[in-house]
Amino acid sequence: MFKQLTAFSIIGLSVLGLAGMAATTPELGRKLTDTDLDSLDVAILPDGQGLPQGQGTAAEGKPVYAVHCASCHGVEGMDGLHDRLAGGVGSISSSRPVKTLGSYWPYATTVFDYVRRAMPFHFPGSLSDDEVYAVTAYLLFLNGIVDESRVLSQTSLPEVKMPNQGNFFWRSFEAEARP
Ligand code: HEC
Numbered sequence: 001m002f003k004q005l006t007a008f009s010i011i012g013l014s015v016l017g018l019a020g021m022a023a024t025t026p027e028l029g030r031k032l033t034d035t036d037l038d039s040l041d042v043a044i045l046p047d048g049q050g051l052p053q054g055q056g057t058a059a060e061g062k063p064v065y066a067v068h069c070a071s072c073h074g075v076e077g078m079d080g081l082h083d084r085l086a087g088g089v090g091s092i093s094s095s096r097p098v099k100t101l102g103s104y105w106p107y108a109t110t111v112f113d114y115v116r117r118a119m120p121f122h123f124p125g126s127l128s129d130d131e132v133y134a135v136t137a138y139l140l141f142l143n144g145i146v147d148e149s150r151v152l153s154q155t156s157l158p159e160v161k162m163p164n165q166g167n168f169f170w171r172s173f174e175a176e177a178r179p
Contacts, residue, residue, distance in 0.1 A: 042113070042116065042117055043113065044109050044110070044112060044113035044116075045109070046106070046107040046109055046110065046158075047109070047158055048109050048154065048155075048157060048158030050113075051109065051112065051154045051157060051158070052129045052154065053129070053153075053154055054128070054129035054130045054132075054133050054153065054154070055130060055133050055151050055152060055153035055154075055156075056130050056131065056132075056133035056134025056135070056136070056137050056151070056152060057134060057137050057148065057149055057150060057151055057152070058134070058137040058138040058140070058141030058146060058147070058148045058149075058150070059148045059149060060130075060134040060137070061131075061133075061134030061135040061136070061137050061138030061139075061141075062138050064127070064131050064134055064135045064138070065135050065138045065139075068119075068120045068126075068127065068135070069119065069120060069135065072120075072121060073085050076142055077100075077139065077142045077143075082121070084098065084099075084100050085100055085101055085139055085142065085143075086100055086101065086102055086139070086142040086143045087100055087102065087103070087143070088100045088102065088103035088104075089102050089103045089143070089144075089163055089164075090103070091103055092104060092164065092167070100143065101139055101140070101143055101162075102140075102142075102143030102144065102145060102162075102163060102164075103163070103164060104164050105162055105164065106162055106164060106165045106167075106168040107162060107165065108136070108140060108145070108152075108157055108158070108160035108161075108162055109157055109158055111136045111139055111140070112132055112133065112136045112157060115127075115132050115135060115136060115139075116129070116132045133152050133153065133157070134152075136152060136157070137150060137151075137152045140152075140160060143163075145160060145162065145163070146160060
């Protein structure tokens with residue numbers, strides 16, 4: 001019993017000790033500011049909510065793609081070392097589906113969101129918003145979805161209809177909810 005009490009006292013003292021230490025931590029780091037949070041809050045919804053100001057065309061995106069993307073995805077997005085980005089339209093229901101932006105992705109706004117947050121793979125976040133609009137336009141151009149001079153921006157990008165959009169269905173969880 002005495003041993004147990006001693007053990008508890010030691011734990012108790014240690015906890016008290018830790019609590020005491022917490023009050024005098026070395027104050028590493030700094031408080032997050034609204035600007036810090038804004039830079040992390042980059043999600044873009046399918047309807048375009050969250051898109052930043054800026055614009056670009058496929059013609060402007062072609063050189064951006066050549067410098068920052070072609071080495072991994074191939075000159076025309078089809079024959080690179082990494083994911084294929086163009087072609088494959090109509091193949092999704094076949095026995096050999098080829099998933100690309102054109103054949104599979106339901107929203108053009110997601111292309112912008114993904115490229116801005118994740119590409120180029122080795123240096124995400126390095127492109128300006130105008131460059132992301134332009135390279136998004138180029139990817140859509142490679143898929144035959146927009147022409148070279150179509151200006152994509154905060155307002156026009158959400159208007160782009162992707163070929164496979166109609167094959168995505170939203171489940172209504174309210175309707176399925178059990179009483
Ligand atoms: C160093 C190689 C590399 C470079 C450069 C690169 N990517 Fe990628 N990319 C990848 C890899 C690897 C993936 C797959 C990532 C994963 O599945 O998590 C990918 C995936 C993608 C996808 C998603 C494809 C899909 O259908 O899932 C897109 C879109 C894309 N990249 C666009 C770009 C664009 C635009 C650029 C240039 C701004 C670029 N990438 C530069 C390696 C690269």
